[in-house]
Amino acid sequence: MLTLEQFKNRNTLIGLGLGQILSLLITSTGFTSSELAKKGINAPTSQSLLNYLFLTIVYGSILLYRREALKAKWYYYILLGLVDVEANFLVVKAYQYTSLTSVMLLDCWSIPCVMLLTWIFLKTKYRSIKITGILVCLAGLVLVVFSDVHAADRAGGSNPRIGDLLVIAGATLYAVSNVSEEFLVKNADRVELMAMLGLFGGIVSAIQISILERNELKSIHWSAGAALPFVGFAVAMFMFYSLVPVLLKINGSTMLNLSLLTSDMWAVLIRIFAYHEKVDRKYYVAFGAVVVGLIIYSVGDTNENQDHLHVAEDANQRQHDEEATTSARTVEQMKSSA
Template identity: 55%
Template sequence: MNNNWCRNNEALLRTLFILFLGQVVSFVMALMSFTSSLLVTLGVDTPLTLSFFPYLALALVYGSILVYRRQKLLVPLYWYVLLGFADVQGNYLVNKAFQYSSITSVTILDCWTIAWVIILTWLFLHTQYSLWQYFGAAICVVGLGLVLLSDAGVGGGGGSKPLLGDILVIAGTLFFAMSNVGEEYCVKKKDRVEVVSMIGLFGMLVSVCEIAIMERTTLESVTWSTEIILAFAGYAVASFIFYSFVPFVLQMSGATLFNLSILTSDMWAVVIRIFFYHQEVDWLYYLSFAIVVVGLIIYSKTEKDPVSVPALENSDLNAQYQVLNEESADPRNGA
């Protein structure tokens, strides 16, 4: 009886801890949206530069740990190049969307990532989904469609070109889905430090190249002020926390609790919009949010594992990981 009671308490504490971490991720997501939106109101249009500093911080902090370990990479380098590229494009498109759409629309439409993840994992990782999961995802899409309807003029979603902003967000979520699926695949290799440091390194390099091509003139025209610098710093800190916690939460709880946790970032965004921007929120947003919640609950209730375990076990990448893992046990490798 005592053992059962202890096990139940441990399970409860672990669940509460995971939920707490999920809410940390949810809050920093809302904070990232807020600071990005705030920079738009201050007349700053530098989404690539905004993402550069978080990548730099990740590369410096987690890259230093990786160098100290002196271990070989468990995942091929080209995989991280693609991962960094996809992540930069996702951040660029979503942050750019704040120029045209409201913070509420952007954060709700972020849920499109789930639909893209289903498609990508089915195509590339051969993940099998139940009819209930497809039904839940379809309900989410219906709810998100209401946001598009509202932004088209039925409810006045806010922003100079809300439909263009919505399109940018949806395109951004496709790149985020690529990044998320790739990141979760790499996290299955059991080294979160390597994954985060490589995303930071290649995200930083891709950002520098794209800033030089697309954003140099805009960056030179920015009139720097204390408020703008603080907004950049706030985004960098929030992003650093986000990238640090996401792999950990995914590995501990999987996509179910993670998706449910980050869903509350939409409500944080509504609170920010009401209290900081003093904007009215159209009733279609509340209806959309309710429908998305129902869809995600249905989807999450039947979700087993978004990454196919047999696919991972049978992959050449996993075989390479096993070999490297054995090598890392050799003292000469500095492990």
């Protein structure tokens, strides 16, 4: 059962708050991408390149200042950069072929992938309370995508089959990227992770741009109206990438993916208050369901941490008792010898 003490747990509150900050940042990248699309700019890899350059400059400078050897093998970061770039590319590309509803639903494929990968490689345990939280979150998302707001969108897309395959592939790569980042941030260093991801992600992006988007960039008529959302996207992504390792270290990659389920709901709330649009009441219920699911999942983390603490305390107590018994036996043997 959820108790007030568990809810007030420091890691629970930080995880919930940070997760929603990340969700808002993803929402802002969606708005800026939408503005770029309205202006006829279709260069998803080029948008990501500026973010990777920011990561390289900021965190690379800190890494050089430290003058320390890398804590993880450099070729791990090459693979991570490749996976991260292609995950972003595939999901953005999918919007050209399938509907927003399909993208939202199929993007959830990353959650079971993350659970499987963390269970195999990171030995993460998923007890019933965590699984309950995940199911509640997914139920909230399903309620959103089948609400009246997305009614006109469900049949959209020029080639839904290709688009859906792209989303599934992208979601799988997102899972690999998230779990890899969780492993590296817990076993290496956050600054090193960001610097090397920025470096190799930037290299992979530059190569891909020269092959796929060179002509698109040449045709763009740059102005303040086009440059501002382009830079805004990069700044939001830089903040997102900088904060992700913090959440991964505290709560793990499954919590990250669950938190991002609220990004579409934040977008709708912004439209309600900024543009005075009216939406289905289901949206409020769905948003509440996802938040409740996140709380349940976070409390599952708290319970596991407490269990690990109790196990450690019991082990220490047993060791202390064994040492005391051994000392007593030694004293008795010495007395007997005397």
